[in-house]
Amino acid sequence: MRPERFSPMRWSLPIGSLAGTVIRIHITFLLFLVWLWALFFRQGGAEAAWQGTTFIVLIFFCVLLHELGHVFAARYYGVKTRDVTLWPFGGIASMKRMPEKPSQELVVAVAGPAVNVIIIAVLALWLGPRLNTGGLAELDSPTLSMAAKVLWANVILVAFNLIPAFPMDGGRVLRALLAMRLGNVRATELAARIGQAFAVIFGIFGILYNPMLIVIAVFVFLAASGEAKNAELNAMARGALVSDAMITEFHSLPTTATINDAVDALMRTTQTEFPVVDVAGRLRGVLFRDAMIKTLKERGPAIPVLEVMATDVPTLPMHTKLDKAVRYLMEKPRTVIGVTGADQRLVGLLTVENLGEMMMVHVAQPSADLGPRHASG
Numbered sequence: 378m379r380p381e382r383f384s385p386m387r388w389s390l391p392i393g394s395l396a397g398t399v400i401r402i403h404i405t406f407l408l409f410l411v412w413l414w415a416l417f418f419r420q421g422g423a424e425a426a427w428q429g430t431t432f433i434v435l436i437f438f439c440v441l442l443h444e445l446g447h448v449f450a451a452r453y454y455g456v457k458t459r460d461v462t463l464w465p466f467g468g469i470a471s472m473k474r475m476p477e478k479p480s481q482e483l484v485v486a487v488a489g490p491a492v493n494v495i496i497i498a499v500l501a502l503w504l505g506p507r508l509n510t511g512g513l514a515e516l517d518s519p520t521l522s523m524a525a526k527v528l529w530a531n532v533i534l535v536a537f538n539l540i541p542a543f544p545m546d547g548g549r550v551l552r553a554l555l556a557m558r559l560g561n562v563r564a565t566e567l568a569a570r571i572g573q574a575f576a577v578i579f580g581i582f583g584i585l586y587n588p589m590l591i592v593i594a595v596f597v598f599l600a601a602s603g604e605a606k607n608a609e610l611n612a613m614a615r616g617a618l619v620s621d622a623m624i625t626e627f628h629s630l631p632t633t634a635t636i637n638d639a640v641d642a643l644m645r646t647t648q649t650e651f652p653v654v655d656v657a658g659r660l661r662g663v664l665f666r667d668a669m670i671k672t673l674k675e676r677g678p679a680i681p682v683l684e685v686m687a688t689d690v691p692t693l694p695m696h697t698k699l700d701k702a703v704r705y706l707m708e709k710p711r712t713v714i715g716v717t718g719a720d721q722r723l724v725g726l727l728t729v730e731n732l733g734e735m736m737m738v739h740v741a742q743p744s745a746d747l748g749p750r751h752a753s754g
């Protein structure tokens with residue numbers, strides 16, 4: 378499970394929905410199924426491949442139940458889940474948000490593996506002493522051996538999900554436990570570090586034993602960094618206003634400017650994008666460096682900036698809450714937000730780099746006043 382802000386939901390196919398939660402399969406999960414199918418086929422021909430396929434579908438079902446465990450636990454705390462995506466190493470339920478209290482997050486995180494433990498218990502009870510008679514090979518009936526295999530697969534699922542690294546449930550459990558003592562941001566940071574250490578260990582094991590682990594290692598590493606950044610941003614954006622983070626010293630171009638003027642400004646400043654402002658001080662558009670250079674090369678320096686600037690630039694009033702701007706910039710990181718004051722006049726700019734700088738300052742001295750930032754070289 379994972380809050381939706383960084384949800385990697387592209388590359389996944391919807392297969393149905395349950396009580397308002399869409400169930401999706403990630404492409405890598407399908408690839409994993411194909412890989413397993415081929416493995417079974419190579420080992421034992423068509424019959425083994427069929428058996429294997431049934432097994433995979435059952436595991437897939439267990440993973441889904443695991444995710445629904447998270448979903449229903451979260452719903453108990455009033456958090457809805459938009460979709461569940463199945464990955465080769467488990468599932469990710471993209472919740473609208475995580476429960477704020479560490480104790481609730483702990484319950485939600487544990488609810489998934491708990492479902493697998495229940496499946497294990499039920500299968501173990503059903504198989505009874507037949508399970509102890511010496512391994513899978515001696516379970517003659519295909520139904521029995523299948524049940525035993527599903528049981529062991531669930532044991533592996535639990536073990537894997539309790540590895541203390543994001544995005545595995547163990548990472549969340551660890552974070553929740555740490556958060557009870559350290560607060561959310563420090564806990565996430567520490568949990569992310571531990572997760573990354575595990576990712577490195579996965580990577581090394583992957584190189585030595587199984588390339589599949591390398592893929593997982595990379596994913597775990599990225600997920601851990603994303604998670605830490607996410608928590609940092611949320612903590613910072615909470616309570617702050619757009620005006621706290623915006624750049625207030627920047628060079629803007631008049632509507633009469635040409636590409637030549639813009640190139641001049643590009644050379645003289647450290648800015649890479651220039652707001653184009655009319656005589657009333659209102660934002661008309663933003664000229665990005667790439668567009669500037671392209672125009673200079675293809676059409677020459679005399680072209681008016683009005684012809685080349687981007688006009689679909691969003692603006693926010695300066696007293697808007699910062700989280701709104703953060704959300705916007707997370708979705709469209711290559712853009713600029715114009716910040717407006719009285720009479721719609723442009724008073725500031727906000728970019729992803731800005732937020733990044735503000736975050737670094739915030740991390741360096743969490744208690745520091747969040748004053749307006751200035752563009753600097």
Ligand SMILES: [Zn+2]
Nearest residue numbers: 378489490546
């Ligand atoms: Zn889980």
